[in-house]
Amino acid sequence: MEFSRDQFLEEGYVILRQVIPPQELDGLRRAYERLVERQRVIWARERGPDDPPGGAWETNAQPRLNLGLLAGQIDAQTVDAVEIWLHENTQGVSSRLLGVDDAAVTEMMLMCNPVRDHETGGHRGWHRDFYPPHTAPLQGYADDIIENGPRYVQWNLPLYDDDVLWVVPGSHARLNTAEENAAMNDDARTPVPGAVQTHLAAGDGVAYILPLLHWGSRYNAKMRRTIHGGFSEYTTHKDLPYLEHLSPASQESFHRWNGRSRQKFEQTEAALRAAIDGNGTAFKAALGRLHPGRGEKGGLLSTIFLSKSAKRIHHLKSPEFDSLPEQERLWAESIHPMTLQWGRPLADRFSRQEAGALWARFKFVDDLLQADEDQWTPGFQGEETRYYFDRIPADLSVEAFLATL
Ligand SMILES: [Fe+2]
Missing domain, CATH: 1.20.272 (Zinc Finger, Delta Prime; domain 3)
Incomplete structure (x- = not known):
């Protein structure tokens, strides 16, 4: 995989083509669809008294699977959904982007389209993926990134063409501008000045540095199955009941990451x-x-x-x-x-x-x-x-x- 780390560090994101090898795309779609089907059964069963028959699948603006919580559903038929996170094009590239020997996958998720368009409500406006009172002021992240590079890289990896994500290049390493604040205060659900829409074909990926200002634009009913998660130097996976289904090398990786954690x-x-x-x-x-x-x-x-x-x-x-x-x-x-x-x-x-x-x-x-x-x-x-x-x-x-x- 060819990319410029300097450009990634400067712009806060990088788009990579064919992260999922084309010959693996169909198999990966099937693995994730099985997980979606199994999760939909759970959502239907766990629906509230006032919910429609499908429960969260029908009410959420962005139904989301968390593979960490679905551990029991990872088996021989669905294990590819985990294995893609250990691929050279994801795990290897993340290590290079972070500048570490062995990046650890932190979260493994899938973002799905809602059953109907959520044009105005239901989706979030422009944001950075953290809450400073719970972690640190933005300047703390920006200064650390400029001095030492990022500690975390997040990924969107669509299984079908996806241009939902917008980003503001360079915003990961600075505070909001006055213009951006004015635009977001006015309407956080329209493009802010300087924003760029990502255009990803099925199998492409975008990797971005956590505090990057971004926006999930419109959540409409168009088919969306986008793998989402990230890598850090270490992480923790509470239980690993699916390990037996993974390749020996992948099993070793999870053990190594847990040990480091x-x-x-x-x-x-x-x-x-x-x-x-x-x-x-x-x-x-x-x-x-x-x-x-x-x-x-x-x-x-x-x-x-x-x-x-x-x-x-x-x-x-x-x-x-x-x-x-x-x-x-x-x-x-x-x-x-x-x-x-x-x-x-x-x-x-x-x-x-x-x-x-x-x-x-x-x-x-x-x-x-x-x-x-x-x-x-x-x-x-x-x-x-x-x-x-x-x-x-x-x-x-x-x-x-x-x-x-
Ligand atoms: Fe976000």
Whole structure:
């Protein structure tokens, strides 16, 4: 596969032709269609009392399969749906795009068309795929990408021609422009200035860097089966009941990725413990092991992620956890390795007292990331909060954090 990594880093996305080898396309379509049929049976069975007979298949603007949740349905007939994620054209190319030896697949999904057109409602406008209050301000991502390259690459890989996705080239490494904000505030469901529509033939792929500003344009009833997911340096796959159906090399890959994720889990704990102990040297060493070779901006982004980790552990260990708002509880329990969020298994490594000490250390970071008034920038997931969406305050740095330990 020929491509320019420099161009990918500059524009934040790259379109690749015939990622799915043409002779494999029909077989892959059949494998995914079987999964769709099986999922539709489940959706019909699980429909609510007011839902149409097909349940979510009929009501969703974008019915979506998550292969991680469908693990039991991966068998000899459908295993190609997983194997395509281990192909040289996806996994190999992702490693090259990320600049790592062995990229790990993080999520494996399929996006489908709705049964009827969703012209105005039902689909989202322009957005970046994250919510800064839960991870970090956009500047944290942009600075890290410019300094060290991306930590994550996302893919759309259509099984049928697909021109739904629009992108703003270069937007992954900068804040929104005033023009973009004005356009999104006016109507987030029309092309913003400088936007580009992707035109993918069946089997082509687009790979893009996470904070890229993008838009799923119209979700209409035209046949859409687009493989969607991503790669990072590590990830975690909870159970792997389908492994026996994969090739020996693919099985090995999943084991290797899980092993690396376990290591990152341990290293995350080590960084948090170094902070509890007030040991700046150990904290810096732990940051270096978590993300080897990443510079100062990378260290700052990881420190912000760790502050979120500390906040979640503090929540999870709190006697008042059950009375927290549902959204907060779900966030605290969710697992997102790329941003060092390991949910309850990590919280369980700490006593209630340690969780309190941990939060006392990271509150310095958390306080600096908040304003006195609600913040809002268009083009993100989630609602307004006091956390900054865009900028990291100038007085927040790894050194400033270490000075408080
Ligand atoms: Fe998105």
